[in-house]
Amino acid sequence: MTSEVGPTSRVTMATVAEVAGVSVASVSNALNERVGLSPEVRSRILAVADGLGYRRNTLAQELRIGRSRTVGLSVVDLANPFYADLSQGVIKTAGEHAYDVFLSSVGPESESLKEVVDGFMDRRLGGLLFTSLTNADAELLRRLQKLAIPFVKLVRDVQGVVADWVGIDDYSGGVALGEHIAATGRKTVACLGGPSDSNASASRVNGIRVGLARNGINLINESQPNLHGTPTRMSGYDRAMNLLQKDSSIECIIGGNDVIAIGILDACKDKGFSVPEDIAVAGFDNMTFSSAGPLDLTTVDVPREQIGAIGMKFLIERMDGFNGPPRRKFLPFDVAIRSSTSPKNV
Amino acid sequence: MTSEVGPTSRVTMATVAEVAGVSVASVSNALNERVGLSPEVRSRILAVADGLGYRRNTLAQELRIGRSRTVGLSVVDLANPFYADLSQGVIKTAGEHAYDVFLSSVGPESESLKEVVDGFMDRRLGGLLFTSLTNADAELLRRLQKLAIPFVKLVRDVQGVVADWVGIDDYSGGVALGEHIAATGRKTVACLGGPSDSNASASRVNGIRVGLARNGINLINESQPNLHGTPTRMSGYDRAMNLLQKDSSIECIIGGNDVIAIGILDACKDKGFSVPEDIAVAGFDNMTFSSAGPLDLTTVDVPREQIGAIGMKFLIERMDGFNGPPRRKFLPFDVAIRSSTSPKNV
DNA sequence: CTGAAAGCGCTTACAG
DNA sequence: CTGAAAGCGCTTACAG
Structure with missing residues (x-):
């Protein structure tokens, strides 16, 4: 013994x-x-x-050399498969370069971004990856820059913080989606976007507005407070229920992301509207299950895994000493047209 | 400068x-x-x-005191929202007790379980949580026991490794699901389970078999190799396509988890079968999106977040020195009956 | 009530 | 080509 x-x-x-x-x-x-x-x-x-x-002993080694081959990745909503895919991209690329990833969840159920970043810094991680920033996080990021801790912004960007960013042109994605909806023949269209303090959400809504306007369509909820909101299924459901209650002539509701769109679909079901016959629904992101047989949601296909992979690549270059000007990498996207927006007369 | x-x-x-x-x-x-x-x-x-x-500096502190308030959580498939929910439970409970969680993904895209565990040990984490063990991992776990590193098994159990475990009675869940299917009046039923080396998958299939048999129904693919397989959407799709090609009189296909069931739904769509009119489909797990409007998948509602929360609680007790006999915690479950298995005559 | 000193497990100039 | 020694940033007996 x-x-x-x-x-x-x-x-x-x-x-x-x-x-x-x-x-x-x-x-x-x-x-x-x-x-x-x-x-x-x-x-x-x-x-x-x-x-x-x-x-x-990694602790001893990192303490001694003052560098770490572990990077921190902060994710808002682990339950959103969009971030799972993005994380896979980060993790895979990290692994290929012998880096590890410390994944932390930010949210009501877990910690605030500040707490997460503090934890990352206390562990002296080599670099940081952020997925869901808002302009309110600018100060936090500038603190990192002062401390010379490399980081990369993914998907969402932050005004006034010049640093590497990887994502898509959300505005153009919105335009393309708006044009598609117009082409299906719907005229009465509403949009339930993500939070207005997310630059990606704002750009998406702007793009959708313009894509529709080019075809003579105005969002019916243009000046309503529900144009922006929490990017959750619940919020999508509540806002959609509200819309459908007031105006049963709506022909299409676009969600600011796929999770919101799922909530819209839930509401359509509860209200007895069938998709796409009575109403069309679209989303944005193309999360894994949006293509599931019965869901078959039209959406903008964002290269989730690639955003993670390239973001990680950028970060590694910074950690390796690359000191060039901040990069902004726009990845190509597609509109995935599925049956949730099939023309009415089909 | x-x-x-x-x-x-x-x-x-x-x-x-x-x-x-x-x-x-x-x-x-x-x-x-x-x-x-x-x-x-x-x-x-x-x-x-x-x-x-x-x-x-956490590195210095942990090096000195020889203990860590960070635990490692290994997850097979981040893209499966089941694990996202479970992780949320772990993270939330950890946060309440001032612990942090190092989340690592195991899989073809990332590292093997052994690599993940090595990484955990190199960082001298305080304890470990495992989600998707197979009997092949027994040796790895015994090594941890020799080193007196506390760990908890979640969802799946491993024969011959006596340690804390949290999950549900998958067998009974299977029985309940089988009985429900029988009650809907379907007689020609197939089951596309998860991997046979997962004790949870095996128990589920066994339970489904018994639940059906009690009502005089035998699985039509009982002795076929497709009874077990990879727990992925692709595998569910491939196996379902195969079944549907051979025998178009099938009235119901049950997936070993919801992701497999999504693949089955994909196949039904491609084959032009409508659910539940032509064929019923059910899953197991109740991942978040299984309840989405148009999906509306019947499934066994596993308390995902609670499994994570209680597993973390068990682990904290062990790290705090609790030395009692290993616990096996069976959490209650429900069958979530939805329209994917509605009776044919409705 | 406060401080000097040793040591956790490494790495890295620097001697030999 | 190999080793003794200092030091990364902490914590913890132990003196005073």
């Missing part, structure tokens, strides 16, 4: 050094593939380390 | 000590609320630390 292998008896470099009959410095040199070690000693050390099941 | 505030100039306890005119030990004592400091000195130190924007 006394020979129990507890966590305190973990093998360290000192253990390896002792067994191999060399100094700790040589163990470190061998493990880090530095030059100046005779091949024999090197392989002996490696063999001993392996035999003992040695694993480097 | 030379006064740039770089990461090297971060304020440490030494900085605070100097400014406050005390020793580093006193700063540490003040920050950790240990007794024996005069209230005046204590509050002065705290004020100085605050003014300087001091933040404790």
